[in-house]
Amino acid sequence: MRFAFVLTSAALIGSAFVTSATAQDTGESLYMDACASCHGAAGMGAGPLAEYMTADVPNLTQLSQRNDGVFPMLDVIQTIDGRTGIRGHGSEMPVWGRQFKAETIDDAGIYGSEVYARGKILSLAYYLESIQED
Template identity: 65%
Template sequence: MFQQTFSALGLVIAASALCLGGSAMAQSAGETEYMNACAACHGENGTGDGPLAELMTVELPDLTQISAQNDGEFPMLDVIQIIDGRSGIRGHGYPMPVWGQRFKEALSVEIGPYASEIVTRGRILALAQHLESIQAQ
């Protein structure tokens, strides 16, 4: 029990560091999340040319153009909600996974529902920050 609590506490602290801490750590974590969860479809550079893109039934957006398509502003909250997918705002036509649910389910049994929600939000924020960092200039 102590081991589980200690493990959960470590994950909560790590998630908090992502949300509150240095941007270099968040960017590194976000890039890792991107490569693990998004690059297969959206491509390593975010341009929509990942190895699974040709199998998709919808056109994948160029994620480096999000700011350009929003009058030069990166719509952070919208991006977070699209990645999360649990709030009813879904990404590009629906085949995109509901990452909020996937991230949370993967951790809920191990660390519980509250800690897993905190970690999930940290992962999604780090991912959104990474997307903001790859916007075309």
């Protein structure tokens, strides 16, 4: 059962990332569900919960500007994931890697749930890349 779920999940995730446009659509949906409450629907750091944070909520549309015009993909992935020691906003940023992995660990097992989590994180990163200001 787990093996079949892992194969099916990997195939679905792989097919979902055939184009970055598809990943961006998936990422936008994930962003609205997981990130917009703090970062705002437009990603400018003005979500409804931002005023309750003890740390500043960054404007996610200016990540490239703050990185000499280059989108810092690896840093973004590691910050969203949160399991690698890079923590966004001090300790207020949720550890999404752990959360996403927990969503399927019972059905997919340790490896399948890791594929699932990484797919979600990559989709979010592609979406953030797509909303960068010039």
